[in-house]
Amino acid sequence: MTDVLPSPAASFKEKRYRFATEVVTVDNPDDPHHAASVPIYQSATFKQAGAGGGGEYDYSRSGNPTRTHLENHLAKIMGAKRAFAVTSGMTALDVIARLVQAGDEIVAGNDLYGGTNRLLTFLAKSQNIKTHHVDTTKAESVLPYLSEKTKLVLLETPTNPLIRIADIPTISQYVHDKCPRALVVVDNTMMSPYLQRPLELGADISYHSATKYLAGHHDLMAGVLGTRDEAVAEQLYYVINATGCGLGPFDSWLLLRGVKTLAVRMDKQQHNAVRINNFLESYGFKVHYPGSTNHPQYELHKKMATGPGAVLSFETGDIALSERIVEAAKLWSISVSFGCVNSLISMPCRMSHASIPAHVRAEREFPEDLIRLCVGIEDVEDLLDDLKTALEQAGALPSTP
Numbered sequence: 001m002t003d004v005l006p007s008p009a010a011s012f013k014e015k016r017y018r019f020a021t022e023v024v025t026v027d028n029p030d031d032p033h034h035a036a037s038v039p040i041y042q043s044a045t046f047k048q049a050g051a052g053g054g055g056e057y058d059y060s061r062s063g064n065p066t067r068t069h070l071e072n073h074l075a076k077i078m079g080a081k082r083a084f085a086v087t088s089g090m091t092a093l094d095v096i097a098r099l100v101q102a103g104d105e106i107v108a109g110n111d112l113y114g115g116t117n118r119l120l121t122f123l124a125k126s127q128n129i130k131t132h133h134v135d136t137t138k139a140e141s142v143l144p145y146l147s148e149k150t151k152l153v154l155l156e157t158p159t160n161p162l163i164r165i166a167d168i169p170t171i172s173q174y175v176h177d178k179c180p181r182a183l184v185v186v187d188n189t190m191m192s193p194y195l196q197r198p199l200e201l202g203a204d205i206s207y208h209s210a211t212k213y214l215a216g217h218h219d220l221m222a223g224v225l226g227t228r229d230e231a232v233a234e235q236l237y238y239v240i241n242a243t244g245c246g247l248g249p250f251d252s253w254l255l256l257r258g259v260k261t262l263a264v265r266m267d268k269q270q271h272n273a274v275r276i277n278n279f280l281e282s283y284g285f286k287v288h289y290p291g292s293t294n295h296p297q298y299e300l301h302k303k304m305a306t307g308p309g310a311v312l313s314f315e316t317g318d319i320a321l322s323e324r325i326v327e328a329a330k331l332w333s334i335s336v337s338f339g340c341v342n343s344l345i346s347m348p349c350r351m352s353h354a355s356i357p358a359h360v361r362a363e364r365e366f367p368e369d370l371i372r373l374c375v376g377i378e379d380v381e382d383l384l385d386d387l388k389t390a391l392e393q394a395g396a397l398p399s400t401p
């Protein structure tokens with residue numbers, strides 16, 4: 001095996017179906033036993049026909065049949081030419097970041113996941129790669145920072161945790177017109193390919209923490225990245241093989257299994273999230289959710305995505321009150337992450353975004369009292385009851401007799 005990207009599985013179904021059908025239909029035409037589920041090739045190495053090697057697989061770091069099936073399936077649902085599965089969402093971003101060289105620049109949002117902020121800070125310190133943090137809710141705010149040094153424009157939409165929206169088509173157009181060497185990269189974790197496909201909106205690379213909606217059950221860590229550009233795909237594969245961060249066979253199998261129910265899970269989670277949003281808004285909380293007509297970018301989000309998803313955040317105006325609410329919830333587990341079938345509650349400034357230094361959070365006007373809710377598939381009446389009880393016990397709502 002050389003550094004050359006393995007070719008995709010020989011046979012892809014010609015006919016395309018709607019997303020919910022495509023996502024549950026995993027092509028496996030070459031299986032010698034006609035297995036209905038893609039088998040786990042739990043093998044580190046593969047026997048070769050002769051001393052010259054040349055088999056389709058030689059070593060699982062370079063390629064493994066279970067991972068290949070997963071990657072082909074992911075490419076199909078992401079609208080990508082090539083997709084890759086790696087060991088975590090941060091690994092996916094790290095692979096992309098290795099396309100950036102010392103002296104290059106990155107433009108990124110000023111509301112973004114704490115782990116992403118940490119990796120960008122690391123690149124600045126270790127390799128002199130500067131990131132300009134801008135307000136990506138205004139597409140034109142990227143313009144002053146685009147130059148021949150720009151290598152990546154990194155967007156989250158919706159952002160984590162303030163659920164702000166970036167205009168992918170307009171920003172991609174600006175970047176491609178002004179900087180032909182720059183790549184527009186979108187973290188699509190919060191939407192999943194079911195609701196939004198950044199590559200169809202003009203982005204060059206889309207990536208996910210597959211730990212979240214793609215896998216759906218919080219039983220594995222994985223990252224996924226996809227592109228429509230063969231040359232970019234070759235570079236990404238080179239990094240993955242060189243650094244050995246491709247996803248192992250068992251986790252590839254688990255992810256392939258989990259992703260089949262993405263549409264049905266997301267439909268239910270989103271339905272529940274709309275009810276939670278309406279409940280919180282009815283009590284006057286400041287809620288951040290693109291499914292609310294009060295969201296300042298409701299229309300923009302609707303142009304890019306087919307739904308608002310199931311992550312929302314809200315402000316209480318009081319950090320201690322927020323802590324009491326989070327700790328009073330019972331059905332909502334206090335956990336980082338999102339996209340699981342179970343509902344989660346967290347305080348980003350203390351948890352998922354704690355790695356952003358307090359002074360930086362203050363500069364970026366990050367609300368320290370913010371509570372993030374990641375809505376699962378439970379019966380929504382139970383979720384509402386539990387949240388209402390927590391709000392009452394914490395003193396955010398008067399107790400019901």
Ligand SMILES: N[C@@H](CCSC[C@H](N)C(=O)O)C(=O)O
Pocket residue numbers: 113115160209336337338351352353355
């Ligand atoms: N201790 C971890 C926290 C991970 S947060 C995971 C996730 N992306 C989220 O937004 O909840 C770290 O510091 O990286």
